[in-house]
Amino acid sequence: MTVAIIGAGRIGEALLAGLLKSGFDPAGIVVAEKDSARAAAVSTQHGVRATTPKDAAAGAELLVIAVKPQDMASLLAEIGPALEPAALVVSLAAGITLDFLQSHLPAGTPVVRVMPNTPLLVGEAMSALSAGGHVGEEQLERAEALLGSVGRVVRVPESQLDAATALSGSGPAYFFYLIDAMIEAGVLLGVPRALATELMVQTALGSARMLRESGEHPALLREAVTSPAGTTAAALAELDRRAVRGAILDALTAARDRSVELGRPR
Numbered sequence: 008m009t010v011a012i013i014g015a016g017r018i019g020e021a022l023l024a025g026l027l028k029s030g031f032d033p034a035g036i037v038v039a040e041k042d043s044a045r046a047a048a049v050s051t052q053h054g055v056r057a058t059t060p061k062d063a064a065a066g067a068e069l070l071v072i073a074v075k076p077q078d079m080a081s082l083l084a085e086i087g088p089a090l091e092p093a094a095l096v097v098s099l100a101a102g103i104t105l106d107f108l109q110s111h112l113p114a115g116t117p118v119v120r121v122m123p124n125t126p127l128l129v130g131e132a133m134s135a136l137s138a139g140g141h142v143g144e145e146q147l148e149r150a151e152a153l154l155g156s157v158g159r160v161v162r163v164p165e166s167q168l169d170a171a172t173a174l175s176g177s178g179p180a181y182f183f184y185l186i187d188a189m190i191e192a193g194v195l196l197g198v199p200r201a202l203a204t205e206l207m208v209q210t211a212l213g214s215a216r217m218l219r220e221s222g223e224h225p226a227l228l229r230e231a232v233t234s235p236a237g238t239t240a241a242a243l244a245e246l247d248r249r250a251v252r253g254a255i256l257d258a259l260t261a262a263r264d265r266s267v268e269l270g271r272p273r
């Protein structure tokens with residue numbers, strides 16, 4: 008199967024790197040990137056061919072589109088006429104709806120809308136996807152297999168994709184933000200930066216593994232750390248006084264709303 012990745016920015020290159028790491032043949036992947044210096048760098052670093060979007064579309068069975076939502080309309084107009092008859096188009100763009108994709112591509116084009124996240128670089132992505140009306144089960148499984156080679160995949164109704172974007176799409180940034188803040192707190196408390204980083208990165212990894220492996224609700228795992236009148240209770244009381252839970256609800260609602268806004272036809 009020939010895969011074209013159109014837009015080799017942060018997420019496009021992360022997907023490319025993840026696919027190659029998972030054993031994908033570089034000869035079966037072609038990239039198209041508007042920024043020619045970036046195209047050359049990505050092509051050299053990963054050993055894949057770089058070409059124009061039209062040329063990439065012409066030879067590909069599966070096209071992954073990883074340009075910004077604002078660049079989608081013009082790109083779809085450019086590649087539409089060059090698509091192979093049975094080509095499957097997979098969009099990673101936040102907000103861009105199946106309806107938008109289908110109405111900007113030749114009638115009957117099978118399209119899948121996906122919200123992945125950057126941990127696809129290390130084979131631990133979370134991708135949520137919805138299929139358009141012209142996608143057969145076999146094609147959907149092909150898209151799932153591609154994303155499944157770099158992490159987990161779930162099918163969701165399209166009505167939940169903007170919320171999934173707020174949760175798992177943007178999610179890595181929230182964890183990085185939190186860990187960055189906790190490292191700074193360590194430095195404030197006199198811990199050398201390298202040690203504070205080691206303490207927090209391993210704590211994040213261990214906590215994530217406990218969640219996954221125990222299957223326990225996070226509230227129960229948090230309770231198990233919280234000794235009566237202890238250190239954790241003192242910290243959590245401070246977070247509650249500052250209404251951090253409410254801030255998280257508002258933050259993710261803002262992300263969901265922004266995803267909806269990015270998908271408005273223009």
Ligand SMILES: NC(=O)C1=CN([C@@H]2O[C@H](COP(=O)(O)OP(=O)(O)OC[C@H]3O[C@@H](n4cnc5c(N)ncnc54)[C@H](O)[C@@H]3O)[C@@H](O)[C@H]2O)C=CC1
Binds near residue numbers: 081099101
């Ligand atoms: N960064 C992230 O964590 C995630 C991003 N996404 C989605 O992925 C898409 C890309 O995001 P990023 O990689 O962060 O942005 P980016 O700006 O790093 O990458 C976009 C790339 O597309 C290229 N491009 C634009 N128009 C083009 C065209 N016509 N032909 C070829 N290349 C073109 C740009 O030069 C740029 O390198 C967005 O739609 C975003 O919503 C989805 C999930 C996570």
Ligand SMILES: O=C(O)[C@@H]1CCC=N1
Binds near residue numbers: 101
């Ligand atoms: O910030 C963004 O718009 C993209 C979509 C999800 C993660 N990054």
